[in-house]
């Protein structure tokens with residue numbers, strides 16, 4: 014197949030992990046004879062430096078016409094002055110909104126080789142397989158903001174339609190999994206959460222009678238995620254709660270650097286990025302974990318290009334590299350491999366022993 018893919022490396026470790034992901038994408042193209050045409054564009058701080066804005070028109074136009082977008086991360090101290098008029102993060106938020114990517118899928122599946130890196134008892138982690146579906150284009154990140162000398166405000170707003178479509182997406186995904194959805198809100202305090210809960214209940218009852226829906230308040234959910242993570246299948250929640258809970262959930266896997274994501278809407282184009290940020294504390298040292306970015310390539314192949322076998326293959330190659338003990342410093346500080354070494358190990362397994370390869374050849 015032929016696909017046009019826009020690559021947005023961004024800032025900090027963004028370009029480092031994106032280079033790894035692109036190497037894997039190119040290897041998949043060569044191995045299975047697909048023609049992936051890659052177009053690199055600027056976003057975030059890099060775009061502010063190049064042309065004064067975090068999401069240049071040229072970048073947005075390229076993304077609109079692409080089959081998929083692969084992104085690293087944006088932001089960093091260089092652009093974080095509180096008085097700054099433009100911020101790298103605005104570019105990413107604007108891109109998600111412009112492409113209508115309202116459902117952010119963040120799977121969490123601890124790998125046996127990284128259980129030791131998780132600050133959680135291993136017996137709680139075996140069998141954990143959860144999928145957080147985070148609403149991505151509404152809520153407090155997108156509400157009106159005010160600021161004067163001694164006060165500030167951020168408005169959190171959700172419409173029924175915004176809640177319905179993401180809950181529907183979560184229920185559809187649950188149907189292909191274990192049929193259980195946990196909707197997370199703060200309905201004991203927030204009006205937006207009361208609307209969220211009412212809407213989720215109605216959508217599940219009327220359209221998904223086969224799905225078991227439960228509700229959980231976000232504060233206790235933060236605890237349950239760590240104390241009984243096996244209890245969850247699909248978790249659906251609003252934008253900010255999902256952002257925070259998934260960084261927490263990354264500790265089930267052992268590192269923020271391991272988790273991928275797919276941001277989807279109703280159109281074909283999807284945006285694929287690791288859940289982590291630009292990690293300024295380790296940027297430029299060649300030690301970032303590229304697995305979250307590489308696994309985002311697997312999600313891109315599966316969700317935007319319909320290449321499920323190739324996606325499985327990438328996931329198997331990452332698992333094989335982890336099994337072989339090729340781990341970056343976030344997972345194995347005492348015997349750390351570099352970003353390049355982990356990428357090389359993934360590429361080696363991808364071409365050497367991917368069983369899916371034989372199936373298709």
Ligand SMILES: NC(=O)C1=CN([C@@H]2O[C@H](COP(=O)(O)OP(=O)(O)OC[C@H]3O[C@@H](n4cnc5c(N)ncnc54)[C@H](O)[C@@H]3O)[C@@H](O)[C@H]2O)C=CC1
Nearest residue numbers: 086087088089269270289290291292293294295301302343
């Ligand atoms: N999607 C995006 O582009 C996101 C951007 N950000 C931005 O990133 C910047 C830094 O934010 P932080 O709060 O420090 O969050 P962060 O996710 O960049 O880093 C948090 C911690 O995790 C570590 N870490 C993250 N990714 C890693 C990887 N692949 N390998 C090894 N270690 C990794 C970092 O070294 C750091 O100690 C900020 O400007 C923030 O706004 C934050 C989250 C998402």
Ligand SMILES: CC(C)CC(=O)C(=O)O
Nearest residue numbers: 088102105106256288289
């Ligand atoms: C705009 C981003 C910085 C928000 C975030 O932390 C994320 O999407 O994970």
Ligand SMILES: [Mg+2]
Nearest residue numbers: 256257260288
């Ligand atoms: Mg985040």
